[in-house]
Amino acid sequence: MEIDAADDMLTKLRGFMAESLSPDERALLAALIAPGAALAFSADEVRGYASSLREIHDLPEPLVHAIRRVGVEQILSEPGD
Numbered sequence: 357m358e359i360d361a362a363d364d365m366l367t368k369l370r371g372f373m374a375e376s377l378s379p380d381e382r383a384l385l386a387a388l389i390a391p392g393a394a395l396a397f398s399a400d401e402v403r404g405y406a407s408s409l410r411e412i413h414d415l416p417e418p419l420v421h422a423i424r425r426v427g428v429e430q431i432l433s434e435p436g437d
Contacts, residue, residue: 373385383416384416384418384419387414387415387416387419388415388419
């Protein structure tokens with residue numbers, strides 16, 4: 357994978373979040389992607405953002421229920437599959 361692809365994806369994600377999601381939906385998406393985004397930083401760099409790693413990994417209950425209801429396979433599948 358190329359860095360340009362990652363930059364493009366993040367730009368598109370920010371645009372999607374700003375233009376298509378409500379504040380509550382943005383908060384849920386942020387909670388969903390935070391653990392993956394945290395992997396880009398060392399523990400020292402993220403210490404100020406969360407009081408513990410557990411806090412980073414806790415998902416809001418509505419998001420947990422929605423993911424369990426839909427299923428991970430469906431979430432990760434290609435559109436139209």
